[in-house]
Amino acid sequence: MSHDSHDSGDTEGEVSQDAPSTAPQEEHPLASYVLRVNGTDRPVTDAWIGESLLYVLRERLGLAGAKDGCSQGECGACNVQVDGRLVASCLVPAVTAAGSEVRTVEGLAEDGRPSDVQRALARCGAVQCGFCVPGMAMTVHDLLEGNPAPTELETRQALCGNLCRCSGYRGVVDAVKEVVAEREAHSAPADGDTDGARIPHQAGPGAGGVNASAFGSPPESHTPDPHTPDPHDQPYGQDGGPA
Numbered sequence: 258m259s260h261d262s263h264d265s266g267d268t269e270g271e272v273s274q275d276a277p278s279t280a281p282q283e284e285h286p287l288a289s290y291v292l293r294v295n296g297t298d299r300p301v302t303d304a305w306i307g308e309s310l311l312y313v314l315r316e317r318l319g320l321a322g323a324k325d326g327c328s329q330g331e332c333g334a335c336n337v338q339v340d341g342r343l344v345a346s347c348l349v350p351a352v353t354a355a356g357s358e359v360r361t362v363e364g365l366a367e368d369g370r371p372s373d374v375q376r377a378l379a380r381c382g383a384v385q386c387g388f389c390v391p392g393m394a395m396t397v398h399d400l401l402e403g404n405p406a407p408t409e410l411e412t413r414q415a416l417c418g419n420l421c422r423c424s425g426y427r428g429v430v431d432a433v434k435e436v437v438a439e440r441e442a443h444s445a446p447a448d449g450d451t452d453g454a455r456i457p458h459q460a461g462p463g464a465g466g467v468n469a470s471a472f473g474s475p476p477e478s479h480t481p482d483p484h485t486p487d488p489h490d491q492p493y494g495q496d497g498g499p500a
C-alpha cells in the first residue's frame with residue numbers, strides 16, 4: 258500500500274472508529290476484525306493493518322506454533338493454511354484473512370493427540386531443534402490433502418519451500434511414506450468390506466431395532482426343510498450370537 262493512500266485517507270473506512278484521528282494513526286491505520294482460526298472466531302482489536310498474519314497469530318492470539326524464520330517467504334517455518342491453501346503467513350496481511358478459515362499447526366491435533374503426520378515426523382527423526390517442524394507438518398498435511406499418495410519426487414517438490422538447517426529432509430520423506438502406508442492400511446478394510454452376508458448377523462431381525470423388512474423377502478426358490486430350523490430364525494443376542 259502506498260504512502261499516498263495513507264495520506265489521502267483511502268483506508269479510513271477500515272480504521273477503528275474508536276481510534277482518535279491523529280497523524281500517527283493515519284500513517285499507521287488501525288483495524289478491528291475477526292479471524293477464524295482452527296474453527297474458533299478470534300477477535301483482533303485495533304491492530305495496524307500492515308501486521309502480518311504470522312505476527313497476529315503469534316503476538317496477538319498467542320498461537321506460537323508458526324515460526325518466524327525469515328519474515329520474507331523463504332523458509333516455510335510460518336506456513337499455515339488459509340481457506341485450505343498453504344501460505345507463508347509472514348507474507349499475508351492478517352486483515353486480508355478476516356472471513357477466511359485459518360488453520361495452524363495447533364489445529365492439526367486429532368482428539369487431543371498429535372496428528373499422524375506429526376507423530377511420523379517424530380518417529381522418523383525429522384525433528385532435531387524442531388524450529389522448522391511446524392511448517393513442515395503444515396506442508397505435509399497440505400500435500401496429502403491434495404495428493405494422498407505422492408511419489409518421493411512429489412514430496413520433495415512440495416518440501417522445496419521448507420528449509421531445515423538440522424536434520425535434512427530424509428526423515429520428512431520417510432514420514433510421508435509412513436503416513437501414506439498407515440492411511441492406506443486403515444482405509445483398506447472399509448474399501449474391501451463387500452461381505453453383505455455380515456449385515457444380518459450383526460443384528461438379527463427383531464434384535465437391536467432393525468426393521469426386518471429391510472432384509473427383503475426370502476427367495477422363492479428357498480424351500481427350507483421343515484425339520485431343519487433356519488439359522489436366521491434363531492434369536493440373536495446383541496453381539497450377533499445366539500441369545
Ligand code: FES
Pocket residue numbers: 324325326327328329330331332333334335336345346347348
Ligand atoms: S518466516 Fe515466513 S517464510 Fe520464513
Ligand code: FES
Pocket residue numbers: 383384385386387388389390420421422423424425
Ligand atoms: S529440525 Fe532444526 S531446522 Fe529443521
